[in-house]
Amino acid sequence: MDAKDEKEKGKDRECLAALTFVPEIGPLTIKKLLSFFGSARAVFEAPKERLEASGIGERKIEGILRFAGWKDVRRMLERARESGMKVLTSESGEFPEQLKNISDCPPLLYVNGDILEEDKYALGIVGTRTPTHYGKVHAENIAAGLAKKGFTIVSGLARGIDSAAHKGALRAGGRSIGVMGSGLDVPYPPENYVLMQKLASSGAVVSEFTPGTGPNKENFPRRNRIISGLSLGVLVVEAGKNSGSLITANYALDQGKEVFAIPGNISSAVSSGTNELIKSGAKVVTGIDDIIEELAPVLKGFLSREAISNASGQEPARQAELKAALAPGERQVVEALGPEPVHIDEIARQLGMGASQIMGILLQLELKGIVKQVAGKKFFIC
Numbered sequence: 001m002d003a004k005d006e007k008e009k010g011k012d013r014e015c016l017a018a019l020t021f022v023p024e025i026g027p028l029t030i031k032k033l034l035s036f037f038g039s040a041r042a043v044f045e046a047p048k049e050r051l052e053a054s055g056i057g058e059r060k061i062e063g064i065l066r067f068a069g070w071k072d073v074r075r076m077l078e079r080a081r082e083s084g085m086k087v088l089t090s091e092s093g094e095f096p097e098q099l100k101n102i103s104d105c106p107p108l109l110y111v112n113g114d115i116l117e118e119d120k121y122a123l124g125i126v127g128t129r130t131p132t133h134y135g136k137v138h139a140e141n142i143a144a145g146l147a148k149k150g151f152t153i154v155s156g157l158a159r160g161i162d163s164a165a166h167k168g169a170l171r172a173g174g175r176s177i178g179v180m181g182s183g184l185d186v187p188y189p190p191e192n193y194v195l196m197q198k199l200a201s202s203g204a205v206v207s208e209f210t211p212g213t214g215p216n217k218e219n220f221p222r223r224n225r226i227i228s229g230l231s232l233g234v235l236v237v238e239a240g241k242n243s244g245s246l247i248t249a250n251y252a253l254d255q256g257k258e259v260f261a262i263p264g265n266i267s268s269a270v271s272s273g274t275n276e277l278i279k280s281g282a283k284v285v286t287g288i289d290d291i292i293e294e295l296a297p298v299l300k301g302f303l304s305r306e307a308i309s310n311a312s313g314q315e316p317a318r319q320a321e322l323k324a325a326l327a328p329g330e331r332q333v334v335e336a337l338g339p340e341p342v343h344i345d346e347i348a349r350q351l352g353m354g355a356s357q358i359m360g361i362l363l364q365l366e367l368k369g370i371v372k373q374v375a376g377k378k379f380f381i382c
Contacts, residue, residue, distance in 0.1 A: 106208035113204030127161025140168035147174025233258030239273035341378035
């Protein structure tokens, strides 16, 4: 691409970003405008009569005609560039193809890391932020099993089931994509900052929200459509009746995707939503084969028998190798742990380290498959 083409591409990106700054204009309106005018640049160059012909409301038209926030847009894009983010437009070749197909496709996607062609074979795994030990173990193990067979695991980087799913994929040496409900430079929850970095180096962290956007409550239901949009299907592990994970499942249904659920204890509040999903027709999952069997028609030979065979039986040797290569801080933490769960504060007191430092080391050990976490920030040796 020559300098002129690059400049034109930059201008189109700037105009598309500007549309996201106009009050009351969201993804559906932007999609309608792009379909009518052909480009975001043409939207801002259009006279009022042409904007009226596009069928959008008067307040939106006035917002476009009076838009004066170009400096803010340029400052935001510069901030993204300086932070190493990629800014993908829905018109670019790098934009995930499967996401382009949803009705309310985000016009811009901010990305840390890389989205690859192989990521179209993805499964979303979501669930409660306050899971039981049962839920966390199965979320992590299913994510790890699918990652070993080449699936990309997509989730929302939230506490609980989301984090367990991401960690399972990374522990298995697979790819995972985290979808944030804030700007990429506003880590949320803060304790997942190290996990975000791991995802960016072994997959991607993405957001439709501009840099600097905080974790506003209304952002999270909206980001759920991207989790399902990037995936062939969505697995709900544990979710209460009013859980945001059920919003993700509904988006998946609206997008024509498969919905899976792990059955839970009938007396457990965090399984009431998943059990209702099953009663409504969601595919029951007791292992990864249930997911693969249901998705087989769209996998088109993706799963290689040879790859599956090679992936099996290697975990013990891998763990032994990892344990032999522990860093000094990791070794201290491992020596402080045993088969019974210990609270992070107790580990910190025992070793004389700060809780945040201990948390970073424990995350590294979790990703290596050496320790596991249970409810209440307690950890034990696998």
